[in-house]
Amino acid sequence: MANLVKMGLDGLVDVLKAAGEPTRLRLLALLAAGDLTVTDLTEILGQSQPRISRHLKLLAEADLIDRYQEGAWAYFRLKQDGKAVALVRMLLGATSENDPVLLRDGERLATVKRVRAERAQDYFSRNAADWDVMRRLHVSDADVEAAILDLVGDEPIDALLDLGTGTGRILQLLEGHYRRALGVDASRDMLAVARANLDKAGVTKATVRHGDIFNLPIDSHGFELVTIHQVLHFLDQPELAISEAARMLKPNGRLVIIDLAPHSVERLRDEHAHVRLGFSAQTMSDWLKKSGLRVEGTRDLDSGMEGDALTVTIWLARNERSEGAMPENAETLDVLERN
Template sequence: MLTLLKSLADPCRLRLVDLLLRGEFTVQELTRMLGMGQSRISRHLKILTEAGVLNVKRQGTWSYYRAGEGNPLFAAMLPALEQGLARLPEREDDLAALARILEERRSRSQQFFDRNALQWDDLCRALLPVSDYLERLLAAVPDKVPVLEVGVGTGSLLLELATGARQVIGVDHSPAMLEEARRRVEAAGLEKVELRLGEMTHLPLPNESVGCVVVNMVLHHAPDPPAVLREIRRVLAPDGLLLVADLTRHEREWVREQLADQWLGFEEDELRVWLQSAGFAATTMERIAPAAGREGVLLVRGAIGKISA
């Protein structure tokens, strides 16, 4: 108990906790948010981590910090602590700095996809091929319900989704990607497919308006995956289904630059925690092992209530 209380008895460390309750960030990002030197920030992060206040997720040579529940006493204190953090004198500036960091992540991603829309499909197949999973993903999509695809890209999945859906809505934050998707939709004559420009964390749909949400190889590009899952929960009907296909954890750091990946895939446990926090009471996960020369894939099903067979 003494170690925990000592770790929190510092204004800078309280500011770090406040920020890291809102997302996962690197040391470099935190130094920019607080306007302090890296050695000072690193020392504070070490103290908080050793006290069980923070978790560290290592992805290649990058380390992401996030406030966690490794210390049961800290978890029990958190509701009262958050009330105090809301009164920190620097809080308004800190949250504005956090928003700028997330916007930089989002802007880098959008600019990359706008530049590479024409060759995106070929680029993915050549640089980071994945094990076969699409048949299993599509088989899980329910028939006769409105389907939302988040991060539609060039629309390569829209034709299959439109086969059994009542309506398909595709959302992407890249105008260039949407234009490619629109050409594909028009060429196929898909009248029940609608494309919308929007962010993953601010979907242009009403509450509880779709019966299924498909997120295909998109979450590893998201600046803030937990925020994406919370937003999906908002637009999903109470009896709806979330389907996620994404990469299992890997160590190919070059994807950050060449494919605009924010995360080097995911572990099942972290996805399960994020889904539960977003309000998905039931989840199932299937791990598709990597074939020769390909990356492994996680297939995730999430529901607010019970998952039907």
């Protein structure tokens, strides 16, 4: 009984009214499994779009689901926090695993996710050659990931933010460390890849969103850990992305940056759109300090290969600002937010 949800009478009745209808309960079960569009839901439930939209509206008004826009598409998912959602999860947990309606919904959901994965794999395959070239130039992904896990350690992480989430690999790697996570990327194609990968890995406590790394549509000071994995070398002004990442951190929160050490492989500019040829320890330290962060550790991972081999560096920094304080370049951030 220790985990029993306690709610006021009115709130309890509102949740039960919203969830206590067959179609809406089926929707809640589906949205607990990840992000889905109205089109996905109509295919799974075999009901009209207006009817599905009407039920989703009622669930949103009851604060049981989140809705977010991504271009022309609207995605929905079960909220991750709150007493109302905790009660809904209890209700879903009470449903029979052998219920024929829910079993059929699950089969159709698997089909939707399989089609999503095939589309994502097509995009991935068309670009895999470029990524394979990059992998051959630096230390193995396994070594990088082991170093990330070691640096992150076992500090509690209620909320993780992964900027430039790409394939969603960081969200998978750190799944055992956080309670909830958000990945942000500017590429809708990559978001499709990330969603497919999260589905395949069975990661349901992370979600991905479309967004601008320089102007995140997210409230400040909401995350214990922010990660930026192999993103900064694509940016004209990486220091602004670091400042925006710092804005996301809770007091005492941490930022982990994984990128390349300085190198001279000029062909990466033309062939792979690299704007920066790596970052020195001093440059990164200066940017982090200006954003109110203190460097706690760095790690260089050398592949040991000759020629064009690249060194991967991992920086770990901690937020030293009190809540509500702004970094030194707050004026620049303010301009970005207004734009």
